Amino acid sequence: MIDLTRAAEVAGHVPDPEIPAVTIADLGILRGVVAEGDVAVVKLSPTYSGCPAVLAIELAVEAALRDAGIPARIERVMEPAWTTDWITEEGRDKLWAFGIAPPVAGGKATLFAAPEVNCPRCGSEATERVSEFGSTPCKAHYRCKGCGEPFDYFKCI
Numbered sequence: 001m002i003d004l005t006r007a008a009e010v011a012g013h014v015p016d017p018e019i020p021a022v023t024i025a026d027l028g029i030l031r032g033v034v035a036e037g038d039v040a041v042v043k044l045s046p047t048y049s050g051c052p053a054v055l056a057i058e059l060a061v062e063a064a065l066r067d068a069g070i071p072a073r074i075e076r077v078m079e080p081a082w083t084t085d086w087i088t089e090e091g092r093d094k095l096w097a098f099g100i101a102p103p104v105a106g107g108k109a110t111l112f113a114a115p116e117v118n119c120p121r122c123g124s125e126a127t128e129r130v131s132e133f134g135s136t137p138c139k140a141h142y143r144c145k146g147c148g149e150p151f152d153y154f155k156c157i
Contacts, residue, residue, distance in 0.1 A: 001035075001038075002035045002038060002039070002040045002070065002071075003070075004033050004034070004035060004040065006068070006070065007033045007040040007042070007065060007068075007070050007072065008030070008032070008033040010064050010065055010068045010070065011024070011025075011030055011033060011042050011061045011064065011065060011072075012024065012025030012030050013025070013064070014057070014060045014061050014064050015060075016053065016057070017053050017056045017057060017060065018053050018135075018136050019095070019098065019100065021094050021095065021097070021098035021100075022087075022091050022094045022095060022098075023091075024044065024057060024061065025088070025091075026087065026088050026090055026091030026094055027047065027086070027087055027091055028082065028085075028086025028087050028088060028091070029044055029045050029046065029047060029057070029082060029086075030042070030043075030044060031043040031044060031045050031077050036073070038071060039071045039072060039073050040065060040070050040071065040072040040073075041072070041073050041074075041075050042061055042062075042065070042072055042073070042074050042075065043075045043077045044057065044058060044061065044074060044075070044076060044077065045076070045077045045078065045081070045082040046076065046078075046082065047082050047138055047157065048081075048082070048137075048138065048157060049078065050137070051137075051138070052136075053136075054076070058074045058076070061074060062074055082157070083157055084103040084154065084155070084156050084157050087102065087103065087154075095120075095154060096120045097120075098120075099120050099121060099151055099152075100120060100139065100151065100152045100153070100154055101117045101118060101119070101120045101142065101151060101152070101153040101154065102154055103153075103154050103155060103156040103157075104156060114128070114129035114140075115153075115156070117129075117142055117153045119142075119144035119146060119147060119149065119151060120151055121144060121147055121149045121151060122144060122146050122147040122149070124144050124145070124146030124147065126144065126145040126146045127142050127143065127144050127145060127146075128142065128143055128145060129141070129142050129153075130142060130143050130150065134152040134153070135152055138154060138155055138157065139152040139153060139154050139155060140152070140153045140155055141153075
């Protein structure tokens with residue numbers, strides 16, 4: 001019999017390969033774990049359909065469960081589409097502490113509009129977007145006019 005609570009805990013502790021300060025549970029991409037016979041089926045949603053980290057995440061979850069002695073299969077869930085609203089408060093706090101400005105809860109994605117973003121280093125509201133795309137496509141690159149530091153902003157999706 002599969003211990004689904006343990007399987008979800010093990011899967012949920014897998015770090016995001018692009019932002020290792022947060023787990024897949026923090027990001028809200030772990031949609032659930034169900035039993036299919038003697039196998040735990042882990043349901044994951046990519047942050048967007050073209051996310052280059054999706055396969056790495058799936059393999060890391062599968063390996064973590066295998067290492068924990070839990071037979072598992074990964075199921076990619078595309079609907080409903082993942083949204084930044086699914087990032088947990090703990091995940092938002094971890095992003096901030098890591099130096100990435102988290103998306104505004106309930107924020108709207110706007111193509112090429114630069115949202116007002118506080119600097120995660122000093123908290124200043126005096127920031128400017130440098131580039132629509134940062135270190136990954138889901139982030140924009142900003143600069144703080146207060147402390148002068150560059151930082152990423154996790155865009156609303």
